[in-house]
Amino acid sequence: MSGARPRATPPLWRRMPWFDRGGRFSALKTLCLLILLAPGLWLAWESFAGVLGARPLTALIHESGRWAVRFLLASLAVTPARVVLNWPRATLLRRMIGVAAAAYTLAHLVLYSADQNFRWFAIGAEIVARFYLAVGFLSLLGLSALAATSTDAMLARLGRNWKRLHRGVHVFTAFALLHFLLSLKANITEPVLMAGFFVWLEAWRLLAARHQGQVAALLALTLLAALATAAIEAGWYGFATHLDWHRVLAANWMPRYGLRPAVVVALVGLGVIIASRLRRLGGDGRRPRRFAPA
Incomplete structure (x- = not known):
């Protein structure tokens, strides 16, 4: 028999979001938590300050x-960040995001x-x-449903079904993007940009594992995502x-119209490739380790 002792479960107060799985303070998770809270706190301040306009x-x-x-989209970017940027600790942030x-x-x-x-009947009828x-x-x-089952206890209870359930995040994100696009009447720049990033993230997952960090594959992926973004924007305005x-x-190729979503997607994709090369030049080139869910 092995003499190794099972790892003790940290007390409740050491299972707060700013601690790691071992109950130790994590600067990375604390910074992530502050970033996630910042928009809500800022919107709350703007609301109390009365600077949000007439409505x-x-x-x-x-x-x-x-x-x-x-x-x-940030939560979907965690796995590519772990592989492409050789940043295994990114996995620790996925659950929180x-x-x-x-x-x-x-x-x-x-x-x-x-x-x-709060007229629930009218709200239901509108939906x-x-x-x-x-x-x-x-x-x-x-x-x-995904948030409610994101705990370690639910992971243990659901077993293999947990992973099947949480793969639904890709479908739910697509629904959210469609809702975002359809809810705007005129300026659809941001939802189109987000859709372009979503195409990149989903297409990356279709690559064979051996190609997911290769420059040639990432360049092709960036071109595909940029073209898809341009097509989504043109198709939306056309229909x-x-x-x-x-x-x-x-308009995507005319500088006088500013940076269109397709161009931004292409620039971000190139930035990811450059960051990937810099990370691998500065590291040892080893494959990233697997981390348990945060």
Whole structure:
């Protein structure tokens, strides 16, 4: 028999988000927690300060939804960061970021309900009648289920089914992005940009493991994501607003229109490649270690 003793479970107060799994203070997790809390605290301050304009509740609804989508994509970026940037400790942040995304999504619904004076029947009827509200609500339900089952206890209880359930985050993120896109009437720059990042993240997962850190594969992936972003933007304006989609597509290559989402996606993709090479030049080139869920 082995003489190794089972690792003792840290007391409750040492299982707070700013401690690691061994109950030790983690500067990385603390910094991540502060970043996740910052948008909510800032919005709360703006609300109390009265600087959100004539319709502060509407502004809060929009901003909470935006941060929910941003954090959802950040949670999907954890695995690529671990592999591409050779940063295994990134895995320690995935659970915290995912729960924060679900919390901002729930706040988004609560604020919308407050704007409707908590008339639950009318709210339910609106969700059923409006497609963009329905897909947003489905995303909320899914993300809430993932947040509720993100604990170690639920991981042990569900076993293999836990991983199957949590793969649904990709579908729920797609629903959230569709809700984001459909909820805007004119300027769709940010949802298109987020959609471009989502294409990159999902396409990266389709690469064979041996190609996921290779420069050639990442360059092809960046080009694919940039072209997909341009197509999404042009297609949206062409079908939803009946603008000439050829002109929208051509605007991506005209500097006078500023940085279009497709260009930003391409620049970020190139930045990831450069960061990857710098990390590997500065490290030992070994494959990243696996970390247990944070």
